[in-house]
Amino acid sequence: MSGAEPSALPQTSSQSQPSAPNASWLNGAALYQIYPLSFRDRGGDGWGDLDGVIEGLDHVASLGVDGVWISPFYPSPRTDFGYDVADHRAVDPRMGNLAVFDRLIERAHGLGLRVLVDLVCGHTSNAHPWFVDSRRSRDGDKSDWYVWADAKPDGTAPNNWLSVFGGAAWNWEPRRRQYYLHHFLPSQPALNLHHPAVMDALCETAEFWMERGVDGFRIDAVDFFAHDPQLRSNPAALRHEAEPPLKPFALQQHVYDMMHPAIGGILSRLRETVERYPGRVLLGELSSQPGAGQRIAAYCTPQGLHAAYTLSLAKQPFSAKGFAQALSAAGRPESICWSMSNHDVERAASRWLPAGADPQSFNALLAMLAAALPGTVCLYQGEELALPNAVLEQHQLRDPFGITYWPDFPGRDGSRTPMPWRAAEPHAGFSVAEPWLPVSDPHLDLAVDRQERTTGSPLAVWRAALALRRDLEALRAGSVTAVEEHGDLLSFERTSGNDRLLAVFNMADRPAEFALRGRGELEDLAVPRAPGALPPELTADGRTLVMPPLSVFLGRLRTAS
Structure with missing residues (x-):
């Protein structure tokens, strides 16, 4: 093709x-x-x-x-x-x-x-032909395709980096007598993307x-x-909680092992x-x-x-x-x-x-x-x-x-x-x-x-x-403005050309009220709801939306003449 x-x-x-x-x-x-x-x-x-x-x-x-x-x-x-x-x-x-x-x-x-x-x-699998070649020796065609490092003088890993999945991020490879980096499982060696x-x-x-x-x-x-080419160790995380996190990965500030x-x-x-x-x-x-x-x-x-x-x-x-x-x-x-x-x-x-x-x-x-x-x-x-x-x-x-x-x-x-x-x-x-x-x-x-x-x-x-x-250009590709959150309510506007829509979401299982604050005339657009769910309603003065629990309002805004 x-x-x-x-x-x-x-x-x-x-x-x-x-x-x-x-x-x-x-x-x-x-x-x-x-x-x-x-x-x-x-x-x-x-x-x-x-x-x-x-x-x-x-x-x-x-x-x-x-x-x-x-x-x-x-x-x-x-x-x-x-x-x-x-x-x-x-x-x-x-x-x-x-x-x-x-x-x-x-x-x-x-x-x-x-x-x-x-x-x-x-990364790849450790069964990938690239890694099989790379681990064979330090002088092969793909010897530098992965992240390899020598042990410290005492034989331990090059630094304190941790795997997301638990344990050290370094695994010893006896064929090369070096450690290789893996951010996830030991069976997922990290590729050297600088090569x-x-x-x-x-x-x-x-x-x-x-x-x-x-x-x-x-x-x-x-x-x-x-990652840091000097392979510097990560500092400890700044934590104030009484209990340690479930995953040791969270005990470090990841300033050297990622996001370079x-x-x-x-x-x-x-x-x-x-x-x-x-x-x-x-x-x-x-x-x-x-x-x-x-x-x-x-x-x-x-x-x-x-x-x-x-x-x-x-x-x-x-x-x-x-x-x-x-x-x-x-x-x-x-x-x-x-x-x-x-x-x-x-x-x-x-x-x-x-x-x-x-x-x-x-x-x-x-x-x-x-x-x-x-x-x-x-x-x-x-x-x-x-x-x-x-x-x-x-x-x-x-x-x-x-x-x-x-x-x-x-x-x-x-x-x-x-x-x-x-x-x-x-x-x-x-x-x-x-x-x-x-x-x-x-x-x-x-x-x-x-x-x-x-x-x-x-x-x-x-x-x-x-x-x-799909049908409303303002929802699909319009600009987003007036992003606000008030307690359980999220609201924003989507605009495309002269079409201006207001979306309001009550994200909690309790009613809430949304003040329209002079937005002008509002045309309610029907949205899909769960069977039996009540829709939002305007108060008699037209200034406030009463939002039932877990409800959505979508309306078209028109400037009052």
């Missing part, structure tokens, strides 16, 4: 190029993340595969999203379930082959869906997939791309590569370390990423203040990708649901919040079904992170259980075989087939909310 813009994609207004300095089709787009191991299995082995992805694309397209992000499907030992890549330019035989991938691209483009795939730049040949190989990998028709890349773990200024140059090289293929984009994942909003602004430039997301918001309580701060911190809100849930965190339907609140009302609030926010919104598979996090027993866990910290931290498996397609079928229609993770019993009543037949279901609400985003 050539690197030209895919001709099968319809040229809708949502894919027009905005005038922002870092313009791309991501601005205003809605994406859907597919975690293929848990999406759909057509091979009959209990693991999701690319044929299953193809079969599920009609459902994805029915939501009204603009594209999909497909998590790794590359050959992998699966110690980190795909993010330990053993070959960047192939499909894991258990999931299909390149011919199946080509069919996936063709089908997605035929449905008007763009396709992003993961580009895992910062020109490494960057050449990664950029060639990007070209390989763009030639097959992909529309861009989700860039994994950007903040770990570069050299990351900008690495992103620039990746951007140069995708710029040669019209319409391709880079979507980055940033860590939840302090200052994530500022790093979104720093990384999302005409020489860097088109957009980025961080899990720092997802790891905070659900609050008007948190969203208002996120909107203000990034500099250009159109650079933010809003990821409420994904494969690395507990599902929002469990994590953020206020105690005792109606799940359907909360789902409607979350759907309209996603539809109204600027930039890019990314749904995680099952989020459109309002799936709660699955509760697993210890013996059912697969995630090494969760296994390490059990029972205080249950890990990520609860958000990775199989997608429920048909409630009455074995394993909810995910597979004919026993799945690699169990189907959660509470998910059966929320299966796709049941929601398709239910008026006002979470699925119907998400479709309606995304349709509003």
Whole structure:
């Protein structure tokens, strides 16, 4: 395939190029993340595969999203379930082959869906041929492709850096008699992205997939791309809590092992590569370390990423203040990708649901919040079904992170259980075989087939909310102003040309009042709600909105004549 813009994609207004300095089709787009191991299995082995992805694309397209992000499907030992890549330019035989991938691209483009795939730049599997070569000796062709360091005189690790997944970030390699760096599992050695040949190989990998028709890349773990070349130890964190944190990683200030200024140059090289293929984009994942909003602004430039997301918001309580701060911190809100849930965190339907609140009302609030926010919104598979996090027993866990910290931290498996397609079928229609993770019993009543037949279901609400985003230019690509938070209330305005919209969200399970403060005439725009939910109401004097619990108001502002 050539690197030209895919001709099968319809040229809708949502894919027009905005005038922002870092313009791309991501601005205003809605994406859907597919975690293929848990999406759909057509091979009959209990693991999701690319044929299953193809079969599920009609459902994805029915939501009204603009594209999909497909998590790794590359050959992998699966110690980190795909993010330990053993070959960047192939499909894991258990999931299909390149011919199946080509069919996936063709089908997605035929449905008007763009396709992003993961580009895992910062590390590989220790089974990758590059690492096998690198660890063999200090003089081989790829000896410097990874981050190696000598032991201290007493034989201990080069410094005090810690792995996110627990323990030291250094592992001893007896073949080279050196330590190698790993920010995550010991089976995920860190690549040396300062080496020109490494960057050449990664950029060639990007070209390989763009030639097959992909529309861009989700860039994994950007903040770990570069570190202090002197390998200085991190200082201790400044903590005032009485109890220590659950994870030792939080006991350090990560000033030397990550977030180095050299990351900008690495992103620039990746951007140069995708710029040669019209319409391709880079979507980055940033860590939840302090200052994530500022790093979104720093990384999302005409020489860097088109957009980025961080899990720092997802790891905070659900609050008007948190969203208002996120909107203000990034500099250009159109650079933010809003990821409420994904494969690395507990599902929002469990994590953020206020105690005792109606799940359907909360789902409607979350759907309209996603539809109204600027930039890019990314749904995680099952989020459109309002799936709660699955509760697993210890013996059912697969995630090494969760296994390490059990029972205080249950890990990520609860958000990775199989997608429920048909409630009455074995394993909810995910597979004919026993799945690699169990189907959660509470998910059966929320299966796709049941929601398709239910008026006002979470699925119907998400479709309606995304349709509003698609139909209203101000929601999709307008500017955002007047961002405010007052207690439980979040409000902002979206403007495109003469169209000015006011969005107000009551983010708590109790009523609240919003003062309009002379905004002029207000036209109420209907938004999707949970069955039986009360809408906001204007007081008799027209000066105040009375907001029921977990409610949304969307209105068009007109200046009084």
